[in-house]
Structures are given as C-alpha cells and as structure tokens.
Amino acid sequence: MKTLLWRSNIRTLQHHPWQWVLALFGVMMGVAVVVSIDLAETGALRSFERATETLFGRATHRISSPFGVPDSLYVTLRRAGFFALKPVLEGYVEVEGSGKRLKLVGIDPLAELRFAPPWLEQSNAPPEVWRRLLLEPGAVLLDRETGDSLGMVPGHHFKVWVGDRERALILIGWLDTGARSPQATLIADMATAQEALGTLGRLSAIDAMITSNEDLVALKALLPGTVELSSREAGSVSVRQMTDAFYTNLTALSLLALLVGAFLIFNIVGFMVVQRLRLFGILRVLGLTRQEIRRQVLLEALILGLAGSLLGLLAGILLGQLMLTLLARTLDQLYFPLPDARLSWSPWMLGKAILLGLGATLAAAWKPASEAARVQPVTVLIRSAAEQRVAGTGIWLAASGVALLLAGLVFLLLTQGLEVGFAALILMVSGGALCVPFLLLGIMKGLQWLGGLLLGAAGRMPPRAVAASLSRTGVAAAALMVAIATTIGMTLMMHSFRDSVEGWLERRLDADLYVYQPGSGASGRAELDISLGDCIARLEEVAGVGSVRYLRLTTDRGFVRINAYDLSPSAFATFELVEQAVDDPWQAFQSQEAVIVSEAYARLNRVRAGQRIRLSTPKGDQEFLVAAVYVDYNAGRGIISMSRRTYDRYWDDSGVSTFWIYLQPGSDPENAIEKIQAFVPGQGLEMTDNRELMALSMGIFDQAFAVTAVLRWLATLVAFVGVFSALLALQLERTHELGVLRALGLTPGQLWRLVMAETGLLGGVAGLLAVPMGVLIGWVLTHVVHQRAFGWTLSFNLEWQPLLQGVLMALVAGLGAGVYPAWRMARTLPAEALRCE
Amino acid sequence: MPVVLLRRLAKSYLEAGHRHWIFQGIDLQVNLGEFVVLLGRSGSGKSTLLNLISGIDVPDEGEVVVCDQRLNQLSERGRTLFRRRRIGFVFQQFNLIPTLTVLENVLLPLELNGQLDASSRKRSLALMVRLGLGKRLDAFPDRLSGGEQQRVAIGRALAHDPDLILADEPTGNLDLETGRDVLQLLDQLVREKGRTLIMATHSQEVVGWADRILAIRRGRFEPMLP
Structure with missing residues (x-):
C-alpha cells in the first residue's frame, strides 16, 4: 500500500483506537477459545498416549x-x-x-x-x-x-x-x-x-x-474362555473412538465462539468501511482503482487478523491450561483418569490457529471490502445513497437469508454427520443474520409510528435515526443478534441436556437404596457376591431387590460395555425405549436370546432394533436379537443390556456391581442399612439413597459440562463486548450529527436521552431478534448435534430465563454503550463537534 | 490541439420509472491551454458533464475523447488509471483527506502515480508556498479556513502536472473575496503551466476569467461571450 495511504489509515486508527482494540478483542477471543480447546484436547490425548507408552513398553498384546x-x-x-x-x-x-x-x-x-x-x-x-x-x-x-x-x-x-x-x-x-x-x-x-x-x-x-502369527494362534489356544487377547492399538483406538465425539463437540462449540468473533470483525470492518465511504469516494476520484481499495481494506483486516490471532494464541495458551484442568477432570469422570495432563502443542497447531484467525478475519472482511470497492466517485457526497441502497437491498438480503435458512434445514434433515450438522447450523445462523437489516427496518418503522403517537417528535427520533443509518445499524444488529443468539442457544442446550439427564435419572433411580462396594477398579466398584441379594431380599424392611453387573469387554473393535440386570418388570419399565422390534420387549429381554442396547451403542455400531449382534462370550461367539433401543446418557461407546439370566448362561460369574433395594412402605432405611451391613462384616459397603445418588450423578454431569460452561461464558463475553463496541462505534461516529443537534438547541439532558434511547433500542431489538435464532441454535445443538455426537436423544426445554437473559444482556450492553458518547457529547462544545468529520 | 472532444454525447437518468435526459447528442471541443467555463443552474448537468469527461461516469451514447484517448474504449480500471495520471480535480466541498496533512494531501496524487521523489517533492513545496500555505504544511484540513482548504485542493489538483483540470463550483463554498483569490490563483497556475481548465459554476463572477463560456440549458450548449 502507498505510504501516504498507510499514514492516513494509521491516523484513522489513532482517531478511533477503541474500535480496533475491540475488534482485536473479537479476533483474539475467538482464536483463544479455539486454541485453548485444541491445546487441551491434544494435551489430554497425548497424556493418555504417553501413559500408555510409558507403561506398555514393547508389549504388542494384552491378555x-x-x-x-x-x-x-x-x-x-x-x-x-x-x-x-x-x-x-x-x-x-x-x-x-x-x-x-x-x-x-x-x-x-x-x-x-x-x-x-x-x-x-x-x-x-x-x-x-x-x-x-x-x-x-x-x-x-x-x-x-x-x-x-x-x-x-x-x-x-x-x-x-x-x-x-x-x-x-x-x-x-x-x-x-x-x-x-x-x-x-x-x-x-x-x-x-x-x-x-x-x-x-x-x-x-x-x-x-508376540512377534509371529503362529505364536499368536498358539497363545490364543492356551487362553481360557473368559480371557481376551487384544492388540495394543485396540486400547488406543477405543479411547480415540470413545472421545472423538466429545472432542468434535467441543471443537465445534469453540468454532461457534470464533463465528461470533468473525461476526464482530464483520461488524467492525463493515463499520469502518461505511465510516470511510466519503474518503474512498475521494480516493476513487483521485484515481485509486476498485482493486486497490479492496486490497487496502483487506490488508487492514489482515493486519487486524494477524495481530488478533497472535494475541489469541497467547491468550489461548493461558486459557488452555484452565481448559485442560477442566477437561482432565471431565475425562476422569466420564472415561479414564489422566494423571499427567500437560499442555501439548505443535508448530502446525499454532499455525493452524493463526490461519483460522486470518481466515475468519478475511472472510468477515471480504464483503465490507467489496462494498468499499464498489463506492462510486459520483456518489462521493451522497451518503443517503448508501443508506437507500442498503434499505433497498434489505428485502433481497432477507430473501437470501431465508433461502440459506431453508438450505441449512434441508442439509440438516438430509445428512447424518456431526460436522455436516454444524455446517448446516452455521448456514442457518448466517441466513438469520442476513434477515436482520430488513426486520430492523420494519421494526423501526413500526416504533417510529408508535413513538410519534405516544411522545411526538421525541418519540420518532430514535427509531428514525436507527433506520436512517441502516448501512451501519443493520450490520451491527446482525452481529449482535448472532452473538446473543449463540449464548442463548448454548444455554438452552445445556439446560435441556441437564433436564433430560435429571428426568432420566429420576425415572431410572426408582429404588430406595443402592448398595455397592467401592473398589480399586477404574469404575470405582468392587464386586459383590450375588448371594448377598437373596439375604437382603429376606429382610422384613425390603419389598424387592434388583441388581446389575457392569462388565467392560475389550475387543479389537474397541470397548463394549455390558450391563447384566436382574430386575422386575416395573424396573424394566423405567427404561425409555425409543425403538422396539418386538411386541413385548420385557419378554424378549428375559428370553436369554435378546438384548436391549443404548442409543449410543446403536448409533456407533449402526444397529437398529430387530437386527442381530454377535458377542464374544466365554462360551464362544453368540448372536443376540436387539429387541429394543433405549435412552441412556452414559458416556462412552454405549451399553448392551441383558437380563441376568442371559448373562449367567454365557458368563461364569457370580459378581454383582450394584444392588438396588425397594423398601416396604413405612420401614426405616437406617434399620435396613444396619442389617445389610451385618451380612458382610468388615466389607465396608457403600449405601446411598436415590436422592444422594442423583445429587452425585448431577455433580458428575455438571463437572462434565464444565468446559462447555466456560465456552458459553466466553461466547457471552465476546457477545457483550461485541454489542458494546458496535453501539459505541455507531454513536461516536455521529459526533458531527449530534453537534448539529446541540447547535440547534438540544440540551445535554435531551442529548443523553436521545443517545441512550437509540443504543438501548438497537441493543434491545437485536436481543429480541436473537430470541428465535437462539431457540433455533439451541434446538439444533440439543436435538441434532448431541444425537449425532453421542447418540443421545434429548428433550428440548424452551425455558424463558435464558431468553430474557439474552435480551437483557443486549439491552444493558446497548445502554452501557450509550453512556460514554452521551457523556462526551454533553461535555463537548457544539463548535468542536461540528468540526469533526 | 483538442484536449477534450465530445461527440454526440447523451446521458440520462431513470427517475421514478421515467427516463430523464440530461444531454442528448451534444458535441464539444476544448483545446490545449483553454479555460472553459460551463455555466448553468443547479441540476443543469454541469457536474454530470465533468464526471463524463473524467471517466467517473459513462455516457449512454456518444464518445468522450480526452488527450487522444477514447474513454469508451477503456475499462473501469483503465479509466481510473487514466484519470489518476491525466486529470486534476477541484471540488466545491474541497474533499481533502482529513487524516493527511496539507502537504501529504498535495503529495498524494504524486505517490499514486509513482512520481513521488525529491524533485517532485521540492516542486510541490514551491507550489504550496505559491499558494500561500508554506507555513501550514503540517496542519490537518479541519484546522484550515475554507479558502485555505480550497487552495490545498488546487495544489493537489496541479501537483502531478495533469493535462486537464476539472473544477466543480470551486468557489461555491467561499465568500466573494476569497473566491476571487482562489480563482486568480487557479487561473494563474493553469495558464503558467499551459494546461486546460474546465470549470463548472453557476456564478457569473467567474465569467471574466474564462476564454470561453458555455451555458448549459435544456441539455444543450449555448455559447456566450466572455
């Protein structure tokens, strides 16, 4: 770029440093979130691999x-x-x-x-x-x-x-x-x-x-039926498969934060272009070509993106440490312990982050840059032409927005992949953003009429000002809408998920007491003997007893978890079946030939009710009919559940992981606990009631969502700063116009009210427009993304609190953004303000 | 030797579904070193004509030839580069770059044309002294009076020594006396350099300076005596 133009740009930056600082913040936070998640995920995975390698040495197989x-x-x-x-x-x-x-x-x-x-x-x-x-x-x-x-x-x-x-x-x-x-x-x-x-x-x-195939065959022949031989890779592959969806989900959510950041860049760069339309018009007359102007804007964006990405990289490394700590805790609760979790990065990873930041910046800046390149020298002095064009194109933008929304929806319905699901979501969010200028104009026209009716000219002015600057306000409102909608969507998803898990636990934890023995295994349970159930059942306080045996089989295709249940028909009814192949699943379940599988298992193994699956048992490979698919929110690769009778037929094992007990109405649980403890003196059984177990489970759930919660807060922070910066920019840019109003006799008090009404109006309307989009994002994340990532069917809970919070956040940010410009203008002499261009 | 040649030029705008003709089939020749004034009321098409001559706008019909170059044959980019090299502009609103100093504004066309070196810089400084701005070189436009701003604009229009200077109501924003000073300077400098000046104005004050006056009425030129 030419030196003098550079100088001009740098001076523009000096005149509006807050604009760039906030834009930098947008890029920085977006990149930081992506980097931190990437670093934490890689750190966790490397830590697991390191632990495996450290202990395995040259082992090729595990018995x-x-x-x-x-x-x-x-x-x-x-x-x-x-x-x-x-x-x-x-x-x-x-x-x-x-x-x-x-x-x-x-x-x-x-x-x-x-x-x-x-x-x-x-x-x-x-x-x-x-x-x-x-x-x-x-x-x-x-x-x-x-x-x-x-x-x-x-x-x-x-x-x-x-x-x-x-x-x-x-x-x-x-x-x-x-x-x-x-x-x-x-x-x-x-x-x-x-x-x-x-x-x-x-x-x-x-x-x-094992170095030869012959040795492998010979070794296999020596192993008893209950023992499995798996390759060393199988464990790693299993862990990767198990945590893949978890990581993909986190990465996608972090990309959503980057998307919010990109919209903020779009807003700031777009704003700075509109702000300089006159300047570009003059430069076009002086002989700057369209390409040179586009290049100038893109170069500015590139520098912004590069600086933001580098800062984001540093912030990401710091944030990554926090994310890794949270992730390690989550993985410990859900999958496996990570004692040695350290941040791990490679030049490629850091390069990728910078490319992502630059890519997002350039993508966001492309449209504003093209807009700048289209500036006609003839219209140098006609700003209203730009406004009219934006107002005129609003309907077309909205039409393309609706088309994108529909395309995203069709994409969502016709495809199955998780990544494609996120791509469709981004398509829909972008479509929604395109509709904003048109909707904003309509709402402002309505408010103009209403304001005039109620307050006269004073009521008409704020909405008219917002509508009159649609080239700026439209972009800002679109960016704000996306930012707020993302936080609403993430909150709705988390609450829906929590409610679904809570409902599921309430349904499933229908017994009064749960008995297990803490042990040294990774699952934290030691085995109890099945005969203990008979002893418990004979107690006068006890109405019924059920049990489950947890079993994790390691095969060359990964881990398979088997739950063997001894339960009553009423306990079986607590399984929520989403698919069934037989008229009476309970009968089939008891028949010793059928199993029911969790949704996660069905999705990961592409199994449907009615199909048969083959399981390796100590008595050889056996085929089982999948009688039904049921809802289960356990992490991992899913569960195959069978009746204890079926399990006993193929496995020679009298162990039980947990007993559950239904007490007689009116009986004292403490008495029952004492008596049960007496059956196994010195064994230290753990006995909890369903409320305690539920609280424990929800604690684990909240822990598991700690990373997502942090991501949501980061997205909220970026959104808040975005709302604030966009509205602040709008008002500061109106210094000249406000100076004219002051010169015409607007008192400082009236100016305060005018500015606050405009920013509050824009923030509030953007917040309101974010509600339907936020609900859509929440619905897609809840229904589609979690289904595709983990195979979990969740019920979507449309709560009003997150929606209200979103609108209020936009409103507060809007009003907050009005304070400084109003204060500044109220203190500035009108003559000074009139000098500002 | 003609610097500007317009042949059967026509230009119209669409307004509320109706085509409104600004010009239809006009011809004009402006020769080297001439000072031509386009006189007309607001909306008569003076600015449109300057836009067509500079290649900022394109005609519906006819041909625009500037310095032997047919602008119709150039792409948008080609017209922009041509304008950059061969034409200088002076506007009613000054249109200085607010973030560049007085000197930087004047040097900008030289830099855009890749002509900025020690000697061109020296020439520009001399020009600014001539324009009475020798002591305001580091000032920013918003600190200058209207007359000073217009003198900076004249300096910018002449700095890269263009063949043709187009001035659109250059005194429209100035008081009578300042306007007269500015005109005098513009006239002197253009004539000294032997360049061609086309000025659009509605002010009768200007006519005394011109070699030729063309009044635009109902889309046609009507020659007037200076």
Missing part, C-alpha cells in the same frame, strides 16, 4: 478379562514357553489427607526389563532401591513432581485408601526418569500391589510381546 486374570495363568503361559510376558496390576488409591488419587502399578522388575518401558530404561534409581522394592513390604516409588506436591520425601511413611480399606506404604525413592516417567503413579512390587489393592492371586492383565 485381560473383565474380572481380572488369575496369576496362575501367567505361570501356565510361561511354562508353555511364552517368556515374553509381564504381569500387569493396576488400581487406584487415594492418599490419606490429600484426597489425591494415584494410580498404583504392580510390577515384576525382571519381567518388566524385557519390555524395556521408557520409564524403566531411563531410570537412574540405584540397585539398592530396586532391592528394597522387591523385599520391603509396602515399598513404592513415585515421580518427584507428584511427591513434592504431596510433601513427600524418600523414607516417608504414608497411608492410602483403597475403597474403605486403609493401607500403609513407604516411599523408598524417586523414579527420576525425566519426562518419560509415569506421572502420579506409584510403582510397587507385584506382591505389595496385590496386597494393597486387595487382589491377591489376581492380575489386571498380562502383557505380551
């Missing part, structure tokens, strides 16, 4: 079973000539006093060496430490960072809780293997770990190094 593996199998396999094996024992303990959850891993150092896991290979622990680890009861190693955070030093005696049991351990040294050491993980000798976790004689799994 496991939902019930653990007897350590006799390890001996058997070694005797059969498979020496490249190592026993694996993993569980979770809680450090007394700190509440910190650590992973406890039992190892056989000699077997471990063969697998050369990075943490062991790089360890510089002296031989004495290894000797003590093998021989000293309760001896453990820990990474220095975690140890420091717990205030531990080698030689420190401490206690851990495993369920309700307390165990004494001693820290004998640091792992000290640099960046590759497993974080927040206690390493113990196998015997110590088994003793601490209460799993004497059992292992979590056996890792194997």
Whole structure:
C-alpha cells in the first residue's frame, strides 16, 4: 500500500483506537477459545498416549478379562514357553489427607526389563532401591513432581485408601526418569500391589510381546474362555473412538465462539468501511482503482487478523491450561483418569490457529471490502445513497437469508454427520443474520409510528435515526443478534441436556437404596457376591431387590460395555425405549436370546432394533436379537443390556456391581442399612439413597459440562463486548450529527436521552431478534448435534430465563454503550463537534 | 490541439420509472491551454458533464475523447488509471483527506502515480508556498479556513502536472473575496503551466476569467461571450 495511504489509515486508527482494540478483542477471543480447546484436547490425548507408552513398553498384546486374570495363568503361559510376558496390576488409591488419587502399578522388575518401558530404561534409581522394592513390604516409588506436591520425601511413611480399606506404604525413592516417567503413579512390587489393592492371586492383565502369527494362534489356544487377547492399538483406538465425539463437540462449540468473533470483525470492518465511504469516494476520484481499495481494506483486516490471532494464541495458551484442568477432570469422570495432563502443542497447531484467525478475519472482511470497492466517485457526497441502497437491498438480503435458512434445514434433515450438522447450523445462523437489516427496518418503522403517537417528535427520533443509518445499524444488529443468539442457544442446550439427564435419572433411580462396594477398579466398584441379594431380599424392611453387573469387554473393535440386570418388570419399565422390534420387549429381554442396547451403542455400531449382534462370550461367539433401543446418557461407546439370566448362561460369574433395594412402605432405611451391613462384616459397603445418588450423578454431569460452561461464558463475553463496541462505534461516529443537534438547541439532558434511547433500542431489538435464532441454535445443538455426537436423544426445554437473559444482556450492553458518547457529547462544545468529520 | 472532444454525447437518468435526459447528442471541443467555463443552474448537468469527461461516469451514447484517448474504449480500471495520471480535480466541498496533512494531501496524487521523489517533492513545496500555505504544511484540513482548504485542493489538483483540470463550483463554498483569490490563483497556475481548465459554476463572477463560456440549458450548449 502507498505510504501516504498507510499514514492516513494509521491516523484513522489513532482517531478511533477503541474500535480496533475491540475488534482485536473479537479476533483474539475467538482464536483463544479455539486454541485453548485444541491445546487441551491434544494435551489430554497425548497424556493418555504417553501413559500408555510409558507403561506398555514393547508389549504388542494384552491378555485381560473383565474380572481380572488369575496369576496362575501367567505361570501356565510361561511354562508353555511364552517368556515374553509381564504381569500387569493396576488400581487406584487415594492418599490419606490429600484426597489425591494415584494410580498404583504392580510390577515384576525382571519381567518388566524385557519390555524395556521408557520409564524403566531411563531410570537412574540405584540397585539398592530396586532391592528394597522387591523385599520391603509396602515399598513404592513415585515421580518427584507428584511427591513434592504431596510433601513427600524418600523414607516417608504414608497411608492410602483403597475403597474403605486403609493401607500403609513407604516411599523408598524417586523414579527420576525425566519426562518419560509415569506421572502420579506409584510403582510397587507385584506382591505389595496385590496386597494393597486387595487382589491377591489376581492380575489386571498380562502383557505380551508376540512377534509371529503362529505364536499368536498358539497363545490364543492356551487362553481360557473368559480371557481376551487384544492388540495394543485396540486400547488406543477405543479411547480415540470413545472421545472423538466429545472432542468434535467441543471443537465445534469453540468454532461457534470464533463465528461470533468473525461476526464482530464483520461488524467492525463493515463499520469502518461505511465510516470511510466519503474518503474512498475521494480516493476513487483521485484515481485509486476498485482493486486497490479492496486490497487496502483487506490488508487492514489482515493486519487486524494477524495481530488478533497472535494475541489469541497467547491468550489461548493461558486459557488452555484452565481448559485442560477442566477437561482432565471431565475425562476422569466420564472415561479414564489422566494423571499427567500437560499442555501439548505443535508448530502446525499454532499455525493452524493463526490461519483460522486470518481466515475468519478475511472472510468477515471480504464483503465490507467489496462494498468499499464498489463506492462510486459520483456518489462521493451522497451518503443517503448508501443508506437507500442498503434499505433497498434489505428485502433481497432477507430473501437470501431465508433461502440459506431453508438450505441449512434441508442439509440438516438430509445428512447424518456431526460436522455436516454444524455446517448446516452455521448456514442457518448466517441466513438469520442476513434477515436482520430488513426486520430492523420494519421494526423501526413500526416504533417510529408508535413513538410519534405516544411522545411526538421525541418519540420518532430514535427509531428514525436507527433506520436512517441502516448501512451501519443493520450490520451491527446482525452481529449482535448472532452473538446473543449463540449464548442463548448454548444455554438452552445445556439446560435441556441437564433436564433430560435429571428426568432420566429420576425415572431410572426408582429404588430406595443402592448398595455397592467401592473398589480399586477404574469404575470405582468392587464386586459383590450375588448371594448377598437373596439375604437382603429376606429382610422384613425390603419389598424387592434388583441388581446389575457392569462388565467392560475389550475387543479389537474397541470397548463394549455390558450391563447384566436382574430386575422386575416395573424396573424394566423405567427404561425409555425409543425403538422396539418386538411386541413385548420385557419378554424378549428375559428370553436369554435378546438384548436391549443404548442409543449410543446403536448409533456407533449402526444397529437398529430387530437386527442381530454377535458377542464374544466365554462360551464362544453368540448372536443376540436387539429387541429394543433405549435412552441412556452414559458416556462412552454405549451399553448392551441383558437380563441376568442371559448373562449367567454365557458368563461364569457370580459378581454383582450394584444392588438396588425397594423398601416396604413405612420401614426405616437406617434399620435396613444396619442389617445389610451385618451380612458382610468388615466389607465396608457403600449405601446411598436415590436422592444422594442423583445429587452425585448431577455433580458428575455438571463437572462434565464444565468446559462447555466456560465456552458459553466466553461466547457471552465476546457477545457483550461485541454489542458494546458496535453501539459505541455507531454513536461516536455521529459526533458531527449530534453537534448539529446541540447547535440547534438540544440540551445535554435531551442529548443523553436521545443517545441512550437509540443504543438501548438497537441493543434491545437485536436481543429480541436473537430470541428465535437462539431457540433455533439451541434446538439444533440439543436435538441434532448431541444425537449425532453421542447418540443421545434429548428433550428440548424452551425455558424463558435464558431468553430474557439474552435480551437483557443486549439491552444493558446497548445502554452501557450509550453512556460514554452521551457523556462526551454533553461535555463537548457544539463548535468542536461540528468540526469533526 | 483538442484536449477534450465530445461527440454526440447523451446521458440520462431513470427517475421514478421515467427516463430523464440530461444531454442528448451534444458535441464539444476544448483545446490545449483553454479555460472553459460551463455555466448553468443547479441540476443543469454541469457536474454530470465533468464526471463524463473524467471517466467517473459513462455516457449512454456518444464518445468522450480526452488527450487522444477514447474513454469508451477503456475499462473501469483503465479509466481510473487514466484519470489518476491525466486529470486534476477541484471540488466545491474541497474533499481533502482529513487524516493527511496539507502537504501529504498535495503529495498524494504524486505517490499514486509513482512520481513521488525529491524533485517532485521540492516542486510541490514551491507550489504550496505559491499558494500561500508554506507555513501550514503540517496542519490537518479541519484546522484550515475554507479558502485555505480550497487552495490545498488546487495544489493537489496541479501537483502531478495533469493535462486537464476539472473544477466543480470551486468557489461555491467561499465568500466573494476569497473566491476571487482562489480563482486568480487557479487561473494563474493553469495558464503558467499551459494546461486546460474546465470549470463548472453557476456564478457569473467567474465569467471574466474564462476564454470561453458555455451555458448549459435544456441539455444543450449555448455559447456566450466572455
């Protein structure tokens, strides 16, 4: 660009620094949100992969079973000539006093060496430490960072809780293997770990190094039916598949924040173009070509985008740390623990963020730049021509907006993909934005008539001013509408989701008491014996007992969760069936040949009611009829539910994960609890009533939505700043016009009222227009996006509070934006204001 | 030697569904070094004619030739670049760039044409001194009086030494005395450089300066004696 034009632009910037600062804020926040989510997601995934790699070493396969593996199998396999094996024992303990959850891993150092896991290979622990680890009861190693955070030093005696049991351990040294050491993980000798976790004689799994297909076949032949052999990749693939939708959803929501940011850029750049129409007109007369003007505007936007993206990158890294903490907590609750979650970035990721910021800026600036390039030299002095053109094109814009809305809707109905769903949503939001200038003009004309009727000229002026500057107010109102609608939509979605989960839990948690035993497994439950149910059922306080056994099968296609229920017809009725293939699903469920599957399972595995699925059971592969598909909001890859009778037929397992109890009317739950506890003395059962369990579940839900909640607040913040900046810009740009009014005799008080009425009107109307769009966004996020991401059917709750909040936010921002210009104008001499162009 | 040639020029506007003809089939030749005044009432088409000559607007029919270049044969971009190099403008509203200083406003056409160097800068400074603005070079337009602003506009119109200067009511916003000063300066400078000046005005004051006066009435030229 020419030097003098540059200089002119820089001076424009100096005259209106707040405009650029707010535009920068828009780009920065949009990019920061995307970067933070990207960093947090990648950090979480890398952390998982690091943990896997650190502990797996060279293992190629894992031998496991939902019930653990007897350590006799390890001996058997070694005797059969498979020496490249190592026993694996993993569980979770809680450090007394700190509440910190650590992973406890039992190892056989000699077997471990063969697998050369990075943490062991790089360890510089002296031989004495290894000797003590093998021989000293309760001896453990820990990474220095975690140890420091717990205030531990080698030689420190401490206690851990495993369920309700307390165990004494001693820290004998640091792992000290640099960046590759497993974080927040206690390493113990196998015997110590088994003793601490209460799993004497059992292992979590056996890792194997299999190099040939023959060995694989031979090994498979030696495994009992209850034991599965899965490749190392299967675990990673499973985790990826399981969390894919979760991440996609977060990424899409963060992109929605960027979209809001892009609309703000569109508003600011558009505003600055309209503000300089006269200047562009003069430059066109002086010989600047259309292309040069377009280039000038785009270059300005590019610089804005680049600066905003770089700032966004920095802010994103800071925000990413918060997001990662929240994400790690969410993943811990929903999927798997992440003890070592660190931010992780690559040059590509950072480059991508800058490209995204620049792309959004350029896309947003393209239309205003083209508008600037279209400025006719002949119309240099006719601003009203621009206004008339905007007013005239309003109907066409609205027509294209409706077309986009319909196209988005058709897109939504005809496609299935999650990404396509979001694309359709963006199409609809853009369509809605295009309708705004036309609607704004209509509303202002109506208000002009009404204001005139009620207040005379004073009532007509504010709406007339908004309508007369449609080239500016139309764009601002469209941007505000999108910003507010996005926050309304996200709030409606979150509330609908919460209400759906609450309703589901209320329906499903119909028993009075729930009995389980906290354990060391990742699910946090230890197994109870099925015979305990019979004992409970005989109590006089008890009217009925049901039970469920949770089972997670690892296959080469990923995890499959099986719930085996022993329940009454009335408890079965609490399952909300969304699809059924038989007239009597209860009969089918009890028939031992049929299962019911959760919506998530049906969607991820493309299964419908009436189809058959094949399951690998200890008694060989079995086919089951999918009798029905039911509503379930558990995270993961879905659930296959079968009756206990079916389960018992194929699995040789007498374990139960949870019993639920219906009490006799009028009986005292405390009595029942005491009696149940007496059946298993010293076992420390956990017994909660449905209210407590519901509160616990909703707590987990809220935790799971922590990241989304932060995203919503960020979008709200961007929206608020957007509303504020757009209206502030509009008013400050009217300095000359307001100066004329002051010169004509408008008192400072009248000026205050005029300015506040205009900004309040525009903010309020944008807020009102955001209501239907917000409802649409909320509906699409609730009904379509969650369905496509997780397979969950949610009921959409149209609450009035988020709608009112949105309108009020727009109104408050509007009124707030009027304060400074009104104050400034009221204090400025009319002569000064008249000098301003 | 003709600098401007208009042949059978016609221009109309659509107003409320009716075609309103500004000109129909007019011809004009303006020669090198001539000072031509277009006289007419508001709305007579003076500004439209200047727009057509500068290529800002295009005729419905006929031909516009400026400095041997047929503007009809140029694209929009071509006409813009031609205007940039060969034409200088002076407006009633001054139309200075508010964010550039006096000197920068004058240097802008030179920079747009890629002619800004030490010697052209020196020439521009001399021109500004001539225009009586030697001490206001760093001032911004909003700090200048109307007469000063119009003198800056004259400096800007002449800085890149164009063949043709078009002035649209250059004294319309000025008082009589200031207007007279501005006209004198414009006349002097244009004649010194041997350039051609076409000025649109409704003011009879101007006629004394012109070589030729063309009154525009009902879309036709009516020659008048200076």
